Amino acid sequence: MELLVLFGVLFLLLVLGVPVGYSLFGAALACFLAMGIPPIVAVQRIASGISVFTLMAIPFFIFAGDLMYRAGIAERLVRVADAAVGRVRGGLGIVDVGASMMFGAVSGSAIASASAIGSTMVPLMKDKGYPGDYAVNVTVTAAIVGLLIPPSHNMIIYSAASGIGVSIGDLFLAGVIPGLLTGFMLMFMAWIVARRRALPMGRFPGWREFVRAAAYAVPGLMTAVIIMGGILSGFFTPTESSAVAVVYTLLVGTLVYRSLGWRGTWEAAGKSVRTASMVLFIIAAATAFGFALALLEVPAALGALIGLMTDNPLLTLLIINLMLLALGTFMDMAPLIVITTPIFLPVAMGAGVDPVHFGIIMMLNLGIGLVTPPVGSVLFVGSAVGKIPVTTLVKTIWPFYLTLIAALMLITYIPELSLWLPAAMGGQ
Amino acid sequence: MTMANRISRWLVGFGSAGLLAMTAIIAWQVFGRFILSSSPSWTEQASLILMIWYVMFAAAAGVHEGFHIRIALLEERLGDNAAPVLRIVAVVVAVLGIVLLVYGAQLCWLVRNNVVPSLGISRAVAYIPLPVSGLLMTLFALPQIASGRHPVEQHDEAEAV
Numbered sequence: 272m273e274l275l276v277l278f279g280v281l282f283l284l285l286v287l288g289v290p291v292g293y294s295l296f297g298a299a300l301a302c303f304l305a306m307g308i309p310p311i312v313a314v315q316r317i318a319s320g321i322s323v324f325t326l327m328a329i330p331f332f333i334f335a336g337d338l339m340y341r342a343g344i345a346e347r348l349v350r351v352a353d354a355a356v357g358r359v360r361g362g363l364g365i366v367d368v369g370a371s372m373m374f375g376a377v378s379g380s381a382i383a384s385a386s387a388i389g390s391t392m393v394p395l396m397k398d399k400g401y402p403g404d405y406a407v408n409v410t411v412t413a414a415i416v417g418l419l420i421p422p423s424h425n426m427i428i429y430s431a432a433s434g435i436g437v438s439i440g441d442l443f444l445a446g447v448i449p450g451l452l453t454g455f456m457l458m459f460m461a462w463i464v465a466r467r468r469a470l471p472m473g474r475f476p477g478w479r480e481f482v483r484a485a486a487y488a489v490p491g492l493m494t495a496v497i498i499m500g501g502i503l504s505g506f507f508t509p510t511e512s513s514a515v516a517v518v519y520t521l522l523v524g525t526l527v528y529r530s531l532g533w534r535g536t537w538e539a540a541g542k543s544v545r546t547a548s549m550v551l552f553i554i555a556a557a558t559a560f561g562f563a564l565a566l567l568e569v570p571a572a573l574g575a576l577i578g579l580m581t582d583n584p585l586l587t588l589l590i591i592n593l594m595l596l597a598l599g600t601f602m603d604m605a606p607l608i609v610i611t612t613p614i615f616l617p618v619a620m621g622a623g624v625d626p627v628h629f630g631i632i633m634m635l636n637l638g639i640g641l642v643t644p645p646v647g648s649v650l651f652v653g654s655a656v657g658k659i660p661v662t663t664l665v666k667t668i669w670p671f672y673l674t675l676i677a678a679l680m681l682i683t684y685i686p687e688l689s690l691w692l693p694a695a696m697g698g699q
Numbered sequence: 700m701t702m703a704n705r706i707s708r709w710l711v712g713f714g715s716a717g718l719l720a721m722t723a724i725i726a727w728q729v730f731g732r733f734i735l736s737s738s739p740s741w742t743e744q745a746s747l748i749l750m751i752w753y754v755m756f757a758a759a760a761g762v763h764e765g766f767h768i769r770i771a772l773l774e775e776r777l778g779d780n781a782a783p784v785l786r787i788v789a790v791v792v793a794v795l796g797i798v799l800l801v802y803g804a805q806l807c808w809l810v811r812n813n814v815v816p817s818l819g820i821s822r823a824v825a826y827i828p829l830p831v832s833g834l835l836m837t838l839f840a841l842p843q844i845a846s847g848r849h850p851v852e853q854h855d856e857a858e859a860v
Contacts, residue, residue, distance in 0.1 A: 287784060288774050289791050290767030292758075296795055320775050321751055324743055327725070330718055330750065350708070409842040507729050514725035537715060544714035545766050548757030551750075603768060645772055 274567050277302040281560070291603060291646075292549070295556040302563040313559045320558025321551055322512060324429050325439070328379070330547035331513035332360065332424040335494075335520050336383025337539040339374070342524030342531045344491035345387035347371045349395070351488045354481035357473035361465015363401060364454075365458045366390045368413040372454040375417025377494040379424040381641060385414040385649045386628050389656035400471045403561055403659045405646075406666045409461050411664075415638040416457065416502055419450030419631065422498050428554065428605055429630045432612035437626045439509045440502050444690040445627045446634065452688065453635065453678040461676040487566045503696065505686040530535035544642065550605050557606035561613060570614040577618055584622035591615050592636055599640020603648060607637050624686070632690040637678050638674070703763055703839060710760040710835070717753035721746045740817040748815070748825045753822065755828035759835035762792055765849050781845030789843035792836060799833025 281298035300313045338347060352369035357364055371390065374384045374688055389410040396406035419427055421443035430437045461681065498512045507515060524531030569692045577590055595615070598607055612633070621648065640650040644661055654661045682688055728742040760766045806826055813822035840852045851858045 285770050285792060286773060287791070287853060288769050289770055289788050290769040292767060294769075297791060297846045300795070300798060310798055311802040311805050314799060314806055314829060315797075318751075318803075318806060321754060322747060322825065324747060325723070327746060327750055328756075331722065334718060334722070354715075376712070506733075511725055511729050511733050514722055515729060517722045518726050536719075540715035540718050541711050544711055544718050544753060545761065547718075548714065549767050550759055551754045552758040552761075567740045601770065646768070646770055648768060659764055661798075684777055 273302055273305045274304045274446070274569070275472040277563055277567065291606060292553040292556040294316065294447055295553065295560040295606060297386060298550075299556070299559040299563045301615060302394065302567075306566065312562075316559035316562045317555045320555035323431055324602060325427050325552065326551060328427045328510045328513040329424045329489045329550060330543060331510070331517050331548050332379030332422065333383060333550075334539065334543040335513065336380045336387065337543050338380040338517065338520040338524060338531065338536070339378055339491065340383065340387035340390070340671070341489075341496075341535045341539055342528050344488075344520070344523070344528075345374055346372070347484070347488040347491055347528075349388070349391050350484040351481075353473070354476050354484045359462065360366045360472045361401075361462050361468075361470045363392070363396045363463050364405065365404070365463030365623075367396070367409045368416070368454055368458045368461055371413035371490075372416055372450070373492065375414075375420035375423075375450065377491060377498075378417065378517075379422040379619045381418050381425075381638065381649050382652055383651045384417040385411055386656060388414065389653055391556055393653075393657045394567075399473070400593075402468070402470075403581060403598045403657050404664055405464065405468065405470065407653040407657035407664055408657075409457070410655070410669055411642045411649050412668070412675060413633070414458055414649050415642060415675065416450055416654075418634045418638040419446040419453060421446050421450075421554075422502075422512065423508070423634065424513070424695070425608060425634055425637075428608045429612060429633060432609050433616055433626060433630075434613060434615075435626065437630060441627045441693040443499065443502060443509075443632050444693040447692055448681045448688050449631050449635065449678070452681065453590050456477060456674050456678050458625070460670050461564050464670050479586065487577040490527045494519055495525075503540065517555045518619040532676070553603065553606045554609055557609035560606075562609050564610065565613065570617060573614055574621065576623075585684065587618065587622040588624065590631070591619060592683060593680065595633065595636045596639060599637045600643045601646050602640070604637045604641055604644060607640070625690055627691045628686045632679070632683050635675070635682055639675050639679065642668070642675075645671075703842065707760040707763040707839070708834070710756045711764075714753035714757040714760075717749050721749050721774045724749070744815055744818050748818075751825055752828045755832035756835070759832040759839060761797075762836045762839040763850050785849070786844055786847045789840040792800060793840040796833045796836030796838075796840060800837065801833075803829030803833055 280301040281294055282467060284294035284297050300310055302311055303310060322402050349370045352366040356365045356366050371384055371388045374388050378384055393406045397403055408461055427439055428441040443575045493517055498516055501507045501512050502509055577587055581587055644665060650661060654664060724742050724746040728739060732738045774783055807823040810822040815822055
């Protein structure tokens with residue numbers, strides 16, 4: 272009965288168009304009232320949901336991503352990728368994926384990637400005769416790869432939500448190979464689609480130009496080295512690394528690239544504060560919602576239900592993947608990580624799945640939800656950047672969906688893709 | 700109306716300053732540990748409390764600016780007849796704002812004697828933004844209840860993570 276209240280109210284509020292964070296808060300509150308629990312518990316959960324040290328990485332990574340965009344780092348990454356692979360048919364599609372992968376390695380936010388790479392690549396591709404829907408579809412699906420390539424603030428949310436202290440350093444390392452794999456698969460699909468639609472070809476600008484472009488991008492790309500090096504060597508925590516990324520980007524943007532002034536910094540701060548407050552408010556509300564779920568013993572019940580359906584670990588993972596994909600279409604990534612990790616992680620671990628591996632599965636799975644309607648924030652950003660309605664985009668996006676799903680299956684069923692690197696680097 | 704605009708802009712401005720200050724504090728923490736080889740103990744707690752402050756205040760500004768992510772399908776379907784739905788949405792937000800105000804204030808009162816380690820201040824300081832932002836959320840939702848329209852046009856492009 273209380274369960275019906277919890278999900279009924281959530282569904283009703285979401286459909287009415289109440290913002291996601293408020294819907295979660297309202298549903299938790301209604302459930303507490305039905306259970307005779309005082310409302311202060313909901314507010315107290317919100318307070319505790321936001322008082323988490325590791326979550327400070329979220330505003331930092333969002334801020335760093337926006338600063339990188341304003342400093343022109345995204346543009347320079349595009350130039351390198353263009354010099355390297357721009358010459359093949361549909362080359363700019365491949366360039367787009369490559370630039371997004373590099374941006375993913377310096378930034379921790381898929382939104383930042385979609386808006387930074389998108390606002391550089393989409394106009395460029397339209398200029399060179401590429402259809403806008405192709406440009407946006409490649410950009411938004413490639414932005415998802417950045418969720419896997421470290422750093423990734425969603426992995427930090429996962430680590431906090433796991434409740435068993437899954438190592439953020441291990442998660443970061445585990446994402447590298449799946450990220451590269453997914454990126455290369457998307458490049459391949461971008462090339463196939465470009466051939467079938469007979470999209471234009473670029474030309475090789477020569478080695479001199481390539482070296483020049485690379486040299487310009489190096490200070491930006493150093494961010495990745497600093498972040499990963501700092502975390503892996505134990506120099507600083509993931510939270511600290513995100514603040515260091517902000518400071519480093521500020522230095523590169525003002526002193527080296529000289530494209531970032533006070534004004535740009537202040538505007539970036541304002542924009543980042545808006546995004547970060549929205550995400551963190553949702554996470555706080557999701558904590559209250561997750562508490563209601565735990566009180567109703569939903570995680571245990573769902574685990575038992577999946578156990579009844581199958582005792583085969585392969586099928587268990589398939590069922591979890593399907594449920595997460597379905598939830599991902601209408602909810603955003605951050606609240607889903609907070610809510611579903613305590614539900615599915617024990618089930619997956621019961622089936623013998625490593626928590627680090629499961630985190631990587633969740634990143635890609637819920638990432639796909641970011642590019643699927645009706646709620647897909649990265650798809651929305653792409654649609655806004657390219658000025659193309661979502662309904663037009665989804666008509667030609669399916670080859671890229673299929674590629675992401677194929678990558679998800681590979682990553683789900685070949686644990687070594689995720690677990691080899693952390694083990695080789697002496698983690699675990 | 701302009702009053703609400705001004706308050707909302709001020710809240711986001713406070714947030715921007717908070718984010719920059721938080722960057723400086725954590726950078727100081729790293730700097731302190733490696734250069735001065737003494738880790739200041741107040742930095743983590745201070746920046747966390749700062750974050751709670753600006754996140755809650757900016758979230759309230761989000762009610763005015765309308766940047767909170769939501770499913771707008773029903774509203775788009777209804778087009779010009781969406782006013783009643785928008786009113787209901789605003790009422791829900793306003794009620795939840797009141798809940799935050801009343802119970803957030805109770806929470807502050809309950810924890811007033813808890814001391815934040817390493818800062819020596821009351822835990823209530825960390826939670827004060829809850830009731831305050833609750834009040835602001837309710838106030839920002841009132842114009843939409845009255846008019847059945849969004850208080851300001853959509854802020855920027857759709858933003859989320």
